[in-house]
Amino acid sequence: MAYSEKVIDHYQNPKNVGTLDKGSKNVGTGLVGAPECGDVMRLQIQVDDATGMITDAKFKTFGCGSAIASSSLATEWLKGKSVDEALKIDNMDIVEELNLPPVKIHCSVLAEDAIKAAINDYRVKNGMEAIKFEESVVH
């Protein structure tokens, strides 16, 4: 299977690989996927308490090139957004941006799940209720 140029670019030059202090109160961590399924994503956001803006985002991903690219792209999109805006990132936006083929759509779903999980982690840490999301369809 041939990869799109954008997937290859993210794979070769991934943006925002790394780790934020998961103990910190203004960092939200989302860990999704499972080793048995061949992909695990960890996505972290750092939020400015005063403004509610995401000031930094980092990821680490175990998975195929499309999974790595999806999470790399997600961190790029997260930075500079408010938490509320971040909630609107849809997996199909990632599919479109990266030209993912149907068999790789689950990578984008995983990235969306990771964003939501990170936001909820941040919310719970800061005394807010976790948002209940509908089950993702493609899994």
Next chain:
Amino acid sequence: MLKLPIYLDNNATTPMDPRVLEAMTPYFMQHFGNAASRNHPFGWEAEEAVDYAREQVAKLIGADPKEIIFTSGATEGDNLGIKGVYEMYASKGNHIITATTEHKAVLDTCKHIEKLGGEVTYLQVKPDGLIDLKELEAAIKPTTILIAIMYANNEIGTVMPIKEISTIARKHGVLVFTDGTQAVGKIPVDVNKDGIDLMAFTAHKMYGPKGVGALYVRRKNPRVKVTAQMDGGGHERGMRSGTLNVPGIVGFGKACELCRLDMEEDTKRITKMRDHLETELMKLEEAYVNGSREHRLPHVTNISFKHVEGEGLLMGFNKNIALSSGSACTSASLEPSYVLKALGLGDDLAHSSLRFGLSRFTTEEEIEYTIKAISETVLKLREMSPLWEMYKEGIDLSTIEWAAH
């Protein structure tokens, strides 16, 4: 000089040896006859060429030329051998014993037989990929007609104890079929010493052309027969109808001859390169060789690099190095390799495996390049892997509740 891309997927197919192509060329245009045309020189030439090739093929496996049935490849040979015995020996029984790590051409043929009312026992393998001979013997019943165990595995290169298997089979009057696809031409295979009754193999895994193979069918002690699966002109002693692929067969014969003559030299050189590749890659942390290292083809190694995913790994160099992975993502099924899972590997390790298959054309330079490229990519991806980070922090990954999906 190093030429890219490097081909290390020789278990999938091998490049053709130029000497094979040279032997084949005249049989496309100059000597185009039908080997079954008995009444003119065009047919005679073709028949002579086929007879010669039949001798070359037979000699490689210690068989009589009359015991070679040409087919379109190993899949057809697997089908003809197993279904052909099932039908021919229906009055004797309907039970077949095979193993879970067989090629799909054998497993799916066995499933087909189950649908027809046959009974199949699928033996589990040990963690080294070999079957347990005691379990094999215990599985034999009065209705058992065939044991179908591959000579060497296509994913991990494990070589089965065929001689011991056939000794047990003989004791119980059961026939032995083996899929010799990966073994023939690479290691010494002798149908008499090994006690094989039927064996499928193919040209394109041993530097010959695609689309041609053979089924060995024993003619003496015991005389074995198979029911034809293709009806027609009664070619190949009535066991496989269809006009013979003369240029392909000529190439197959030449490929067999070259393997017979070059095997010792090739094996020495290839084993040395394979071992070097393996030793160097095993210097990476958390790298594991899958399957027996002792009972193994000389040109194969299958290695799992824990905490990196196979397809992601391949992507790091697959423009320059052709390899395959046991990862789900490289197959259509989204399931990781059933062979690796049969060894008892967790899905995570199965997802992290690479299969290396060297050939007589592999060079030391290519191996050096491969070692470097793969080591670098593994390190790079581990830096990116959350699992690696957790492992390094001493977190036991099996204690984490993963969100199933």
